[in-house]
Amino acid sequence: MELKDERIKTYIDGLDPVLEGGIPKNFIVLVCGHAGTMKSSVTYSILYNNAKRENKKGIYLTLEQSKQSIIEHMAKLGMPPTGIENLAVMDLARVRKDIMEKQTEKKNIDWLNSIIGVLKNYKERFGCDILVLDSLAALYALTTFKNPRAELFYFFEKLRDLGVTALLISEIPTDRNVYGLYGIEDFLSDGIIHLKVVQTDAGANLYLGVVKMRKTKHTRDFMPLIAESGRFEVVRD
Amino acid sequence: MGLFGRKKKKKDKKEKKAGPPLPLQPSQPQRQGGPTQQPPARPPPQPPIPPETAPSRPEKPPTAAPPETPLEGAPPETETKPEAPEGGKEAEGPVENAEAEEKEEAPAGGGEKRTEAAGGEGEERAETPEEARERAIQRLMSIKGIGRKRAEKLVDAGFMSPEEIADATLEELLQVDGFGEKLARAVKINIGETELLWDDELEEVSSFDEKVETQAVSGEEAGADDEISAKLLQWSVDGYRVENLERLLKEEGRSENFMDLFRKTEEAIRRIEEIKNQLAEMNVLGVEDEVNALVSMMNDVARVDEIVSRFEELKRKMRVRDIKHELEPLLEVESLADRVRGVLEKLESGVDPDELDVEIKDIRREYKEDFFLSQLRETIEKAKPMEVKRAPVLRAVADSPLAEKKPMQVEDIFLLSRKDYRLIHHVTQRKVTEENRKEVFGELKAIRSFVRHNEKFRPGDLNIIKFGDKIALIQDGQYSLLAMVVKGDVNIWAKKLMSRVLQMTEAEEGPAIASWDGDPSKLPVSRKNLVALLYATLRLGEIGNKQKA
Numbered sequence: 001m002e003l004k005d006e007r008i009k010t011y012i013d014g015l016d017p018v019l020e021g022g023i024p025k026n027f028i029v030l031v032c033g034h035a036g037t038m039k040s041s042v043t044y045s046i047l048y049n050n051a052k053r054e055n056k057k058g059i060y061l062t063l064e065q066s067k068q069s070i071i072e073h074m075a076k077l078g079m080p081p082t083g084i085e086n087l088a089v090m091d092l093a094r095v096r097k098d099i100m101e102k103q104t105e106k107k108n109i110d111w112l113n114s115i116i117g118v119l120k121n122y123k124e125r126f127g128c129d130i131l132v133l134d135s136l137a138a139l140y141a142l143t144t145f146k147n148p149r150a151e152l153f154y155f156f157e158k159l160r161d162l163g164v165t166a167l168l169i170s171e172i173p174t175d176r177n178v179y180g181l182y183g184i185e186d187f188l189s190d191g192i193i194h195l196k197v198v199q200t201d202a203g204a205n206l207y208l209g210v211v212k213m214r215k216t217k218h219t220r221d222f223m224p225l226i227a228e229s230g231r232f233e234v235v236r237d
Numbered sequence: 238m239g240l241f242g243r244k245k246k247k248k249d250k251k252e253k254k255a256g257p258p259l260p261l262q263p264s265q266p267q268r269q270g271g272p273t274q275q276p277p278a279r280p281p282p283q284p285p286i287p288p289e290t291a292p293s294r295p296e297k298p299p300t301a302a303p304p305e306t307p308l309e310g311a312p313p314e315t316e317t318k319p320e321a322p323e324g325g326k327e328a329e330g331p332v333e334n335a336e337a338e339e340k341e342e343a344p345a346g347g348g349e350k351r352t353e354a355a356g357g358e359g360e361e362r363a364e365t366p367e368e369a370r371e372r373a374i375q376r377l378m379s380i381k382g383i384g385r386k387r388a389e390k391l392v393d394a395g396f397m398s399p400e401e402i403a404d405a406t407l408e409e410l411l412q413v414d415g416f417g418e419k420l421a422r423a424v425k426i427n428i429g430e431t432e433l434l435w436d437d438e439l440e441e442v443s444s445f446d447e448k449v450e451t452q453a454v455s456g457e458e459a460g461a462d463d464e465i466s467a468k469l470l471q472w473s474v475d476g477y478r479v480e481n482l483e484r485l486l487k488e489e490g491r492s493e494n495f496m497d498l499f500r501k502t503e504e505a506i507r508r509i510e511e512i513k514n515q516l517a518e519m520n521v522l523g524v525e526d527e528v529n530a531l532v533s534m535m536n537d538v539a540r541v542d543e544i545v546s547r548f549e550e551l552k553r554k555m556r557v558r559d560i561k562h563e564l565e566p567l568l569e570v571e572s573l574a575d576r577v578r579g580v581l582e583k584l585e586s587g588v589d590p591d592e593l594d595v596e597i598k599d600i601r602r603e604y605k606e607d608f609f610l611s612q613l614r615e616t617i618e619k620a621k622p623m624e625v626k627r628a629p630v631l632r633a634v635a636d637s638p639l640a641e642k643k644p645m646q647v648e649d650i651f652l653l654s655r656k657d658y659r660l661i662h663h664v665t666q667r668k669v670t671e672e673n674r675k676e677v678f679g680e681l682k683a684i685r686s687f688v689r690h691n692e693k694f695r696p697g698d699l700n701i702i703k704f705g706d707k708i709a710l711i712q713d714g715q716y717s718l719l720a721m722v723v724k725g726d727v728n729i730w731a732k733k734l735m736s737r738v739l740q741m742t743e744a745e746e747g748p749a750i751a752s753w754d755g756d757p758s759k760l761p762v763s764r765k766n767l768v769a770l771l772y773a774t775l776r777l778g779e780i781g782n783k784q785k786a
Contacts, residue, residue, distance in 0.1 A: 059609070067606075081599070081602070082595055083594070083595035083598050083599065084598065085598035085599075085601045085602050086602070087602065088602055088605040088609065089606060090606055090609045090610055090613075091610070092610075092613070094610075095610055095613055095614055098614070099614065099617055099618070111617075114613060114616040114617050115613065117616055118609055118612045118613045118616055119609075121612055122605070122608065122612070125608070126605050126608070
């Protein structure tokens with residue numbers, strides 16, 4: 001039974017037409033780029049606009065920055081959280097810190113499964129359409145993989161079973177040109193959006209490219225990405 | 238109560254039904270002829286009316302005329318006319334129409350078939366079930382007080398014609414979805430049965446009929462009147478108080494004044510109906526009193542503005558109730574308690590919930606965040622602790638003579654000249670007290686005598702002698718003798734350490750020891766090495782202690 005081709009709009013001007021309307025619902029998409037390529041801001045804006053305009057429910061899981069710093073940063077970009085009921089920012093870094101401090105002896109914490117389990121409960125109770133995980137590398141840092149490829153495979157599968165559209169932020173290591181640390185994230189995911197900065201004489205320009213998106217006929221061109229007061233826009237020739 | 242009063246007190250309303258069969262008007266296919274006419278108690282004596290007059294139906298049928306059925310098209314002027322002359326009769330326009338049509342096709346009026354009037358050709362064709370249903374609905378709609386919805390309900394319940402309704406008992410009608418006693422009785426009355434009427438009701442009905450009738454006779458725009466009368470009846474059946482309107486109609490006819498009030502009433506009822514519909518969907522828990530008060534005034538059309546504003550107030554109260562219900566449990570959430578309390582207090586003091594919307598949304602969001610994080614904490618805290626397994630630690634071999642059972646504690650270390658057994662250096666971890674000095678000399682003496690006189694002394698090897706609870710370890714080199722007095726069990730590393738120290742010392746100061754003049758300060762390296770040995774052996778003792786623990 002073929003599901004209806006429902007899409008989650010990115011609300012990045014110019015990108016949705018490229019994606020035939022948006023990211024297909026319940027896809028797992030890597031959002032990759034080196035440090036400073038606005039991965040967090042772009043993904044947050046997708047959650048923000050969906051919450052605000054479509055009442056779609058979003059979760060931003062941060063393992064990198066604190067909730068406070070994200071919220072402040074996003075407010076500066078024109079996306080204040082006030083009155084937005086459907087965008088919850090969860091500061092996992094904080095939980096981790098608290099637990100590490102409290103812990104007298106080392107525990108073998110299964111973060112991946114714990115997070116998935118709680119997400120499931122949360123979704124049942126409040127609903128969740130879109131999930132952003134910031135970032136994969138920070139998640140890996142929580143976990144000691146015995147067999148990373150197998151464990152990641154199961155993690156992605158469980159994420160898929162949740163039935164949410166997931167945007168996984170993956171920082172590309174500066175010395176390597178891979179989309180994920182273990183080199184398998186790209187084929188475990190349904191889509192890859194690549195953000196990159198290109199240096200020019202005048203400064204640095206940000207580009208966005210859709211490297212992969214299943215079920216979608218899209219261009220692979222890198223398009224200039226412009227951020228303006230809470231709105232992102234890609235420019236096509 | 239005078240139930241079942243006289244029968245047919247009023248003039249048969251049925252009479253008019255029995256209109257002469259008329260040709261179906263091509264223009265109105267949807268109109269169905271009623272099946273059997275009511276027995277034409279009196280054949281309408283009316284002269285057939287010329288077709289032109291048709292559009293303006295002179296009579297006022299008080300029936301709830303189905304809006305869908307255009308009266309203009311009705312052919313039966315003929316029959317309608319007749320009534321006018323008769324005066325007293327109230328005319329049931331739609332019914333007549335229906336009958337007329339029906340007659341045209343089949344005088345017998347069997348409900349089953351009907352001629353398709355389309356195009357005016359009147360050609361026969363088989364009727365689909367949908368058409369049959371539609372026809373039945375149309376027929377039933379010819380009854381006063383029966384609009385499309387009720388007609389559908391009646392058809393669903395199996396009543397296909399006014400006659401069947403006439404035959405039905407009041408109880409049977411009450412089975413029909415949406416039919417209360419009042420409506421059921423009204424329908425029976427309208428269909429011409431008076432047996433079921435209470436006296437006073439009969440009066441009402443008849444006077445109403447008359448009233449309508451009179452106007453019908455006089456009015457040129459009888460078509461509009463039809464609708465007006467139908468609505469008036471519908472409204473009173475629905476329980477609205479429209480006496481004023483009725484009185485005005487009686488007094489003034491369709492005066493401007495009346496029409497004005499009529500339209501206002503119509504609008505008011507529309508608004509009230511809307512409220513009724515909304516109210517039916519609402520949860521009125523906790524606001525029952527307000528709801529009862531509101532419902533009890535809802536039939537008073539004149540108070541529509543008050544009804545609307547009370548309803549708005551009621552909705553506000555419900556919102557407040559819902560918000561409280563949602564927020565009160567959040568008082569338990571520590572990080573939100575203050576803000577929740579603030580909002581609840583504001584609500585209590587009458588602040589419009591709309592003004593608090595943003596704050597409530599923020600609280601909701603933060604509650605969700607809190608929910609997630611506390612669940613995660615809980616999950617993780619419940620997680621099983623990791624099993625701990627330590628690496629094996631080096632232990633003394635159990636059956637070795639050097640096997641330690643108690644950690645070795647070094648008391649004194651001596652360095653003696655190999656040549657003449659003079660004491661070169663002494664380091665100790667003990668406090669130097671008078672008593673200790675004696676002990677130290679005792680140890681020194683014992684070591685010397687062992688080395689000098691005991692045949693058990695094995696040069697080049699580690700010699701172990703016991704005295705009291707102490708053990709002396711003695712190792713000799715080329716120029717010197719190293720002796721260590723310890724308590725506890727000899728550590729397996731002791732021999733290695735002593736040999737090493739002796740080796741290092743002699744490598745640097747061996748010749749100096751051989752030609753030593755008795756001044757300890759001339760052999761500084763030896764002393765330094767002895768101190769190092771003391772520390773090293775102390776550490777051995779510590780490790781031993783830990784292992785033991």
